[in-house]
Amino acid sequence: MNYTTILGLIAGALTTASFLPQLIKIWKSKSSKDISLGMFIVFCFGVSLWFVYGILINALPVIIFNVITFILALAILTLAIKYRRA
Amino acid sequence: MNYTTILGLIAGALTTASFLPQLIKIWKSKSSKDISLGMFIVFCFGVSLWFVYGILINALPVIIFNVITFILALAILTLAIKYRRA
Numbered sequence: 001m002n003y004t005t006i007l008g009l010i011a012g013a014l015t016t017a018s019f020l021p022q023l024i025k026i027w028k029s030k031s032s033k034d035i036s037l038g039m040f041i042v043f044c045f046g047v048s049l050w051f052v053y054g055i056l057i058n059a060l061p062v063i064i065f066n067v068i069t070f071i072l073a074l075a076i077l078t079l080a081i082k083y084r085r086a
Numbered sequence: 087m088n089y090t091t092i093l094g095l096i097a098g099a100l101t102t103a104s105f106l107p108q109l110i111k112i113w114k115s116k117s118s119k120d121i122s123l124g125m126f127i128v129f130c131f132g133v134s135l136w137f138v139y140g141i142l143i144n145a146l147p148v149i150i151f152n153v154i155t156f157i158l159a160l161a162i163l164t165l166a167i168k169y170r171r172a
Contacts, residue, residue, distance in 0.1 A: 004142045011139050014132030021124030034120035038107030046100030053097050056090045 012065040019072035023079070032080040040077035044070060098151040105158035109165070118166040126163035130156060 026032050047070045054062030112118050133156045140148030 004139065007135060007142065008139045011132050011135035014128055014135060016132075018125045018128035018132060021128070022122035025122040025124075026120065029120065031120050034112065034115065034117050036108035036111040038111075039104045042100055042104035042107070046097050046102075046104060049093060049097035049100060053090065053094045056093065 009061055012061055016065045016069045016072070019069060019076060023072055023076050026076060026079045026083065030083045032083040035076070035080045037077065037080055037084075040073055040080060044073050044077060047073060095147055098147055102151045102155045102158070105155060105162060109158055109162050112162060112165045112169065116169045118169040121162070121166045123163065123166055123170075126159055126166060130159050130163060133159060 022035075026035065047066050051063060051066040051070065054060075054066060108121075112121065133152050137149060137152040137156065140146075140152060
C-alpha cells in the first residue's frame with residue numbers, strides 16, 4: 001500500500017467519522033431545528049450513488065466508507081425529522 | 087466517457103450540492119445551535135485531504151468537487167461559529 005492510498009484512506013475515514021459528532025449532538029439535545037433536512041436527503045442519495053460507483057469500479061474503500069457514511073447520515077436524517085419541532 | 091464515470095460525476099455533484107441547503111438555512115435563520123461544529127471541523131479537514139489525494143492521483147473530478155465542498159463546508163462552519171448563541 002503506497003502513501004497515496006494511505007492518504008485516501010485517512011481522508012475517507014475523516015469525512016465518514018465527521019458525521020458522528022453531529023449524530024451524538026442531535027441524539028443528546030433532541031433538537032434539530034437548525035439542521036437542513038434537504039442537506040441530508042440529497043447527501044444520502046449522493047452517498048448511495050457513490051456506493052454503486054464503488055461496486056462498479058471495484059474499489060473496496062469507496063464501498064465501505066460510503067456504507068458507513070450512509071448509515072450515519074440516515075440516522076441523523078431520521079432523528080432530525082423526529083426532533084424537528086424544537 | 088462511460089456510464090460509470092457519469093455515475094461518479096452525478097454522485098459527486100449530489101454530495102457537494104447537498105451542503106447548499108444547509109448553508110442557505112443557516113444564512114437565513116442566523117441560528118446554529120443544533121449544528122455540530124466538530125462535524126464541520128473534521129469534515130473540512132477530511133475534504134482537504136481528499137483534495138490532495140485528487141491531485142496525487144491526477145483525478146480532476148475529485149479535485150473540483152472537493153474544492154467546492156470545502157468552500158461550502160467552511161462557509162457553514164464560519165456561520166455556525168458566528169451564530170452559535172441562539
